[in-house]
Amino acid sequence: MSTLERGVTRQETAERVVVRFAGDSGDGMQLAGDRFTAATAALGNDLATLPDFPAEIRAPAGTIGGVSAFQIHFASRDILTPGDRPNVLVAMNPAALRANMGLMDRGATIILNEDAFTVRGIQKAGYTTNPLEDESLDAYVVRRVPMTTLTAAAVEALEGVGSRDAQKARNLFALGLISWLYDRPTEVTQQWIEGKFASKPEIAAANVAAFKAGWSFGETSELIDVQIHVPKATDVPPGVYRNVNGTTTTALGLVAASSASGLPLVFGAYPITPASELLHTLSRHAKLGVRTVQAEDEIAAASIALGASFGGRLGVTATSGPGMDLKSETIGLAVMLELPMVIVDVQRAGPSTGLPTKTEQSDLLMALHGRHGESPIPVVAASTPGQCFDAAYEAARIAVKYRTPVILLTDLFLANSSEPWLIPDAGALAPIDARQRTTPPGDDEVFHPYARDADLAREWAVPGTPGLAHRIGGLEKADLTGAISYEGPNHQRMTDLRAAKIAGIDVPDLEVHGEEDASLLVIGWGSSRGAIRAGARRARESGARVATAHFHHLNPLPANTAEVLRAYDRVLLPEMNCGQLASVLRAKFLVDVESYSRVEGRPLFAPEIETAILERI
Structure with a gap:
């Protein structure tokens, strides 16, 4: 029976939600996020995730440098990014809270492991005052949950389970609580725990107990007074x-x-x-x-x-x-x-x-x-x-x-x-024909290892085949024979042939999406695609007329690149660098490609793309 039938205090439906788990690198935030993702996928939501690892292999526990986080954006419709601002932050200690506060909007929910907010823990995180007692969190919905204490109580009756095992299971308590909050199925997680620790049944039992305790706390505690349901996505193509x-x-x-x-x-x-x-x-x-x-x-x-x-x-x-x-x-x-x-x-x-x-x-x-x-x-x-x-x-x-x-x-x-x-x-899938040369030359044939086909690709002779021996190495090759050549004209010819081969590779045309009468084109490459599409979609909802295109082939570029770039009054190119592709396109096509660049060690976000679009329209 779904928890939606069990009479919780209040129930709400949301189209999309962004949840962020954060704690020490040893707190199991990646595991908690991964298991929440698996349950969300099983429920049929569309989703995107963003694991965020600390750079230090083992930073001092409780410090900002050791904070690990996992963010998931899930929805009842097609989504394009792992989200911008979390609706809920699960903070396992003060450092996790401090490291992630910059991401939170006013009114967002913060669920804290209250037990971790000791004097020493607060000091190690760099706070001068206790954030639970000053006014710094007044703008947020704060839920103080004694996760460490409740986890220890959940596993104390189990044989072979010590206090260290209880400490390690806190992430499963947090996962159980968030699973209840968003009505995620429990069977997926429980079966994974039992399979993962099949050789250590006492550890499996401790983790299952912690997970169930977190779920039960959400279900029975008046502290968490709402359960949120995100319906399964219905606008995704059918298939496996x-x-x-x-x-x-x-x-x-x-x-x-x-x-x-x-x-x-x-x-x-x-x-x-x-x-x-x-x-x-x-x-x-x-x-x-x-x-x-x-x-x-x-x-x-x-x-x-x-x-x-x-x-x-x-x-x-x-x-x-x-x-x-x-x-x-x-x-x-x-x-x-x-x-x-x-x-x-x-x-x-x-x-x-x-x-x-x-x-x-x-x-x-x-x-x-x-x-x-x-x-x-x-x-x-x-x-x-x-x-x-x-x-x-x-x-x-x-x-x-x-x-x-x-x-x-x-x-x-x-x-x-x-x-x-x-x-x-x-x-x-497109066929791939290796076309390897495995037969020796005929009586009237001379094998030329650098003879080329219509695509200027040379023969690929498998070593050991009689009659196909040829020279390899880094010295310039003579045309056709592959012998070493120091002749200037041959070097020119081989250089031209190799360049022509790459330039002649057949790649798909650049596809443009959006309004036909748009004056602004937003282009991108690589992982910026989701943020660009989402930012453009938001800009269109504000009345902007904008088109988008995305490069998957960067050398050679699509044959219609110049035509596409010159069809718009302005071209905007967001990148996670200092404008590298923008520089290439300007030099090659003499089009004023406007660069929007960030090198902050993070993905681009849809709101900043939306803002950049609206500033130019």
Whole structure:
């Protein structure tokens, strides 16, 4: 029986809600958020999430530097972003409260773990006075819940469960309380707990007890006097959905490309935040022919991928910005060898170590130009966690068809955020024909490793095939034969051929959405897509006439780019960098592309895009 039938104090219906869990990095906020997301997906809401990790591996407990958060936006209609301002903040300690107060609007609800607001805890968070006793929270609806005490009481009668186990289960109490508040199904979470801790039944029992205690507190306490129901989404396309993050879909896209092309996938990587999870994810697919290698460094990882491609496999490597710096020489070698290779760059804030747990779009110019010599390569960018599948598949397709390394740009926000993903029909995916040369030349034939097809792609000869031996290396290749050549005219010709091959890659036209008579066009690339669409939608609701377009191919650009840009009086380009794509488009098309840029280690938000649009109309 639904709790809506049980006579709670007050019931409300909301179209959409934003909830943010926050606490110490050891408080299990990511787990609580992930489990709340799973229950929300099971209920049929559309959703988007934003995990927010601290940069410090282990900051002192109770300090601002150690706060971890997880935000989820769920609704009864299609949504585009993980939300702007939380409706509810769950703060497990004073530092979590202080770190997140800047996100809260007046009137929002704050649910506090009252037990954590000790004198020492308040001081460690940087407060000079107790926020529960001064007037700093008067503008909010504050619910003070003794979560630590109630969790300990819930598990004290269980055998084999100590006080430390009770401390660790506080996040499940908070999850139970929020699950009751928004009428989430309990079975999904309880079954997960029992499966996760099947080998430790006493821990499973403690977590289930804490979860149920949180639910019961919400149901019976007069402190929480309202339950909010968000109906299931009804405007999403029918089909089979899976709740995924961008890392999962990137991995699945690469595996799908491997299957479609018949090329076993070899993935070489060196651990680096936030790309490491892709190595972990792909390592679970050995049964599908995937081979993963954790290399000694970034250079070795790129070399493993390129060597695998030379050996007739689909070579892939992944990293973040600092690793891209180190891989650049090997990528240049892949350009010279003209072999298929996919390089996944999960962007993070830089330069140098930068903000390793924060998102950014600042590697675009490096992807386009960051190599020695004239070495253009295709660049593909993913736009949503679900679209990472299509972007990864497309990057592999281009690499194989045109015999070239391809850079796939995602970012930390895409990699870690999740959304419902409509599982595609495998039969509808674009075919990938490897066209490898595995037969020796005939009696009257001479094998030319740099002979090209209509797409200017050279032959891909599998090593070990009799009669197909050829030279490899970083020195310039003679046209057709692939022999070493120091001739200036040959270098010019090979440089022109490699550039023409990339420029001739067939990519879809840029699609424009919005009013036909709009005077302002808002364009973007990468993970800004949701914020741009949502901001434009809000601006239209205010009466603005605006169009939007989004780039998924950044080199080569869509053939109709100039036509689209010149069709509008003004063009606005929001980016999480200092205007990198805006600079490229201005230089290439001589169009005054107006840049709206932010490098604050966070995604762009819909309200700021809306404001930027309305300021220009």
